[in-house]
Amino acid sequence: MSAQSNASRPDFIIDSWDFSSHPAQPIETGFQGAPNRWFHIQRDLPGIAEWLEASEIPAPLIDAVLEEDTRPRFERINEGFLLILRGVNMAEGARPEDMLSLRILYYKGAVYSFRKRPVRSVAVIRERLQRQDGPETLHDFIVMLIEEMNNRLEELLDVIEAEMEGLEDDERESTSVRQRKLTELHRRMLRLVRFVRPQLTAIERLAVDAPKWLEAENVQWLVNERDAIQRELESLEMLLEQVWMLREHLQQEVAEKMNRNTYWLSVIAGVFLPITFLTGVFGINIGGMPGVENADAFWIFCGSLAAVAVVEFLLLRRLRFW
Incomplete structure (x- = not known):
């Protein structure tokens, strides 16, 4: 070597x-x-x-x-x-x-x-x-x-x-x-x-x-x-x-973005919850439903839902939800 x-x-x-x-x-x-x-x-x-x-x-x-x-x-x-x-x-x-x-x-x-x-x-x-x-x-x-x-x-x-x-x-x-x-x-x-x-x-x-x-x-x-x-x-x-x-x-x-999205989803769900309840109640097909014989009942009902939505919006605004 x-x-x-x-x-x-x-x-x-x-x-x-x-x-x-x-x-x-x-x-x-x-x-x-x-x-x-x-x-x-x-x-x-x-x-x-x-x-x-x-x-x-x-x-x-x-x-x-x-x-x-x-x-x-x-x-x-x-x-x-x-x-x-x-x-x-x-x-x-x-x-x-x-x-x-x-x-x-x-x-x-x-x-x-x-x-x-x-x-x-x-x-x-x-x-x-x-x-x-x-x-x-x-x-x-x-x-x-x-x-x-x-x-x-x-x-x-x-x-x-x-x-x-x-x-x-x-x-x-x-x-x-x-x-x-x-x-x-x-x-x-x-x-x-x-x-x-x-x-x-x-x-x-x-x-x-x-x-x-x-x-x-x-x-x-x-x-x-x-x-x-x-x-x-x-x-x-x-x-x-x-x-x-x-x-x-x-x-x-x-995390903040997810919380913010969750918050707004909760607000939207809160707004539509009573409206959904009312539409569910008035959507049942049984006798005795008010307004069945009235031709303007549908529009009156829609106006009532809009009024409920406005009241909810004002209430949430007053409670500082946003």
């Missing part, structure tokens, strides 16, 4: 850069772990475990970085750390809130990052490295990667906030449509909170332990990124509160 690693690039290595000099240079040969090197790896291809073993990475760490289902976390190890993050899904047609897993292993001075699907933040740094405008050191790379992932999350929150403002201001759509959109927005934000909250904890723990591996400037940069993700989490929680308040407002509108 070692000979193969030295001879050619393994299929699972997407990117490989050497930060021993500035600017960083792409690795063309000798694809093995060494200080000041970064390897970006497609984690669902065969041969990765053997390659990592050849780089003297312990088996428990190999299992951790290749695990299928993970949540953001930080784990300190003897000669480095394991940091698992989630990034916004920027793929075309994908839902951004379905966050992508990125595993970062810092071991013996080298960085190994593992992905299953493309992570936009990594692509941004790759483009900067290719322009020779990227991070100068491997430590700069680690913090810049976290910064780029925070930037993507902040962009998504701006989009969600704009959608929220649109739902608050747009009264042209029906209440049911707005409620449906709010429910979907609520689900999207819950999916984000599910990963952003533990991600904040992971970054906080990294910031505490960072002085063991990173320079003071990088540590301060990392603290700034921790504060940034704290603000993003607070923004998410505030947006969730706004969603709840708007849903309550819309539900109250629906």
Whole structure:
């Protein structure tokens, strides 16, 4: 395996850069772990475990970085750390809130990052490295990667906030449509909170332990990124509160509308109840009904019903039913 690693690039290595000099240079040969090197790896291809073993990475760490289902976390190890993050899904047609897993292993001075699907933040740094405008050191790379992932999350929150403002201001759509959109927005934000909250904890723990591996400037940069993700989490929680308040407002509108409709139906029923009673009484077909022999009896009866309706209307008006 070692000979193969030295001879050619393994299929699972997407990117490989050497930060021993500035600017960083792409690795063309000798694809093995060494200080000041970064390897970006497609984690669902065969041969990765053997390659990592050849780089003297312990088996428990190999299992951790290749695990299928993970949540953001930080784990300190003897000669480095394991940091698992989630990034916004920027793929075309994908839902951004379905966050992508990125595993970062810092071991013996080298960085190994593992992905299953493309992570936009990594692509941004790759483009900067290719322009020779990227991070100068491997430590700069680690913090810049976290910064780029925070930037993507902040962009998504701006989009969600704009959608929220649109739902608050747009009264042209029906209440049911707005409620449906709010429910979907609520689900999207819950999916984000599910990963952003533990991600904040992971970054906080990294910031505490960072002085063991990173320079003071990088540590301060990392603290700034921790504060940034704290603000993003607070923004998410505030947006969730706004969603709840708007849903309550819309539900109250629906309830008031139903109460108003029920009230008017009750008023109408109250007006027609005596009229219905009278028409029922005079509609029976038995002997002795008054007005049977009178040709004007029908019109007299209709006038009486109209008079009853007017009296009821005036009475309800006086009682302030509306």
